[in-house]
Amino acid sequence: MYDRQSARILIIDDEKGMLDLLSYELGGQGYQVVTAQNGREGLERVKRDRFQLVITDVKMPGMDGVEVLQEIKKLDPDLEVIMTTGFGTIETAVAAMKKGAYDFIQKPFNLNEVTNLIEKVLERSELKSLVALYEASKAIFSSVRIDSLLPILADLAQKLLRADDASIMLPGLDGKLAIAASRGLEGEAEKAARLALGERIALGQAAQEPVIFEGPIHRDPRFSDLRLKDSILSAVVCPLRSKDKVLGALCAARTASDVPFNYSDLRHAQIYLSQVAQAIDNARLVQELENKMEDLKGAYAELEKMKDELAQAEKLRAIGELAAGVAHELNNPLTTIIGLADLLIEDGDPSAERMQDFSSIKSQADRCRKIIVNLLHFARKQRFEMRQASVNEIMENTLELVKYELQSSGIEMVKELDQAVPTTRLDPNRIQQVFLNLVTNARDALAGRERPKLVVRSSYAGDLIRVSVSDNGSGIPEKVLQRIFDPFFTTKDVGKGTGLGLSISFGIVKDHGGAIRAESREGEGTAFTVELPVTI
Incomplete structure (x- = not known):
């Protein structure tokens, strides 16, 4: 159910009596009513302020109601418009509906009929907001990576709360709050002001519930230490909580519009926050899981490497023992062969053919001895x-x-x-x-x-x-x-x-x-x- 006190209605009519009547009746029922006496004045108010509904007369001097309807839909396609006229025709009604009007009321009208229609319009507007939140939740949970998720969250917060800027703040490696993602923010002074709101309001009140900050901020003594280049007129400042843990803060600010955030905005923020906190928590869990998986992969690779090295070392040890035994067994007879070959070369038949044979025996025996030396080097712990x-x-x-x-x-x-x-x-x-x-x-x-x-x-x-x-x-x-x-x-x-x-x-x-x-x-x-x- 929508909140009447937070619903702003703009009435555009060139008849002062009609403006006074609707202002009195609707204001008495708790609505915030703003009036304009012609189409151009009404459009200027739509450009400056935020409304949930516009009621405009069709027949007005200068810019008629249908033209006003067209311009309003260009400025804000979601803003609902009800057309009224004392000179209506079927053709006029059809033209207005085709251009996006919610409904058409013939003057003189019954006030109960008007209030019932307004309730239907505002309930529909509230439903559209909830649908937008649902669509936002699908977009949020479509991403599980924190670096791609945070910009999506800031962008959706700005759109859903109709803020001029929005920022997500999370603790950095040093534990201090820092802006992790933002939309509509550029300067460092502006970012510092949002961080101050997050630290001193969202997290400074035991991190309980979202609150509305009523500016302007430069007049608030709590922020007199800030060098402000823009003035925050109104802001929704919220702690991001997951179970009993505070994850950070969200700040959505209005700097251009004089219209402050209201109870309806706060309610939307609460619904959105529950999804944001869960999404951030899920993304962090996924990141932690991926980090642990990487650690496990590294540990497994290291284990495999150690296993291979151990197998290699065991193989070398076994073969080394065998090689040492073989080398010792061959060393004595080989020493005899080399010694006899030397004697034959020194004292034997000097004929070239036999000397060549003796030299060949000596050369190959020396090669065998080098192999044995290598075997012993390999087998023994030097x-x-x-x-x-x-x-x-x-x-x-x-x-x-x-x-x-x-x-x-x-x-x-x-x-x-x-x-x-x-x-x-x-x-x-x-x-x-x-x-x-x-x-x-x-x-x-x-x-x-x-x-x-x-x-x-x-x-x-x-x-x-x-x-x-x-x-x-x-x-x-x-x-x-x-x-x-x-x-x-x-x-x-x-x-x-x-x-x-x-x-x-x-x-x-x-x-x-x-x-x-x-x-x-x-x-x-x-x-x-x-x-x-x-x-x-």
Whole structure:
């Protein structure tokens, strides 16, 4: 049911007696009545004030009632208009209805008939407002993301309450109230005034119910500290509550219209607020849920990574034990073979053919011994000689070792070493072993490629140093990429690789508290990244 005391009715008629009669009768029933003696005066009042109903005569000098009706519908299509005339015809009534009039009354009229019609019009207007609130609720709950929801809420508040501006205020990270979204506000001074209303009225009254602030604000001693560029004449200021929790505040202000907010506006605000608070609460719950889901995804990814690293470490341990046993078993007979080969070379038949055979035996035995040394390095927990060192300097020394090989292979070498990378505590010899392995692998991958290119980079972020070695070689297939850190796994030809280089590098980096990973695209190239913690 609408509230009569908040219903404003404009009566336009060139007969003063009719204006006085309707003003007296309708005013006595509790309506707020404003009068105008001609069409142009009536239109000016519609432009300045807010009305729920206009009653206008048809036959008036200058601008007749039908013209007034047309102009009113241009200004406010939702404003209802009742036409009255003592010289009406069916044609006039039809023309008025076609142009948007709610109804047509013939003079002289019965006052009861007029008041009954007014009640119907205002009830319809109230129903339209409630329908608008329902439509607003559908728009509100269509969005569950807080960043897109808040502008919708401010826009709807401005329209539903017919305010010149509206703002949604929520606590920031520092706990202080801040404007999260607004419509019709631009200047910082204007925003500060709305924040003051939110803090001192909505939240300053134990955050209970919406209230109407009656301005102008510049005359209110509570806001004498504000530098105001506009004057808030009237405002609806509301705490946003969800259950027992205060979420923030909403402020809808009128600065251009002299018509203050009334009880009907306050009731609409209360209905709207219940939806706003629930929508904000829902959006926040969705956001919290999404954040938790992201955290869970991150935790799951980290768990999977740890599981893979644990499986890799267990695999290395098992194979390491096997390798150590094999190495020890082979080491003694191999030492005998090498020693006898040396004796045969020194004391044997000097014929070229036999000497070549002995040299071949010695060469292959030495290769076997190097493999055994690598096996023992892989199997045993080596003692590191830790000290502060620069990864950039270690990489520079590594590249110097292979400089000639890279140049002779026609490989373009690009260095992008960040000089801001700090020193860290590590074993320089072991880390150089890792870098050398990655660079030589990249060199091998570039064999036969057009415009071969090898890029080394270093960077520093947070507490991690990153060093990458990338090439534009043939790349590594996905199935192979999953196994490259497995011991004895190699894609090189027989005799050209033991399959231990990356396994040993993996162990060295892991023992430094770091990580090593590979990314590759077939036909495009491969990039290895070593991450080391910054320690002192």
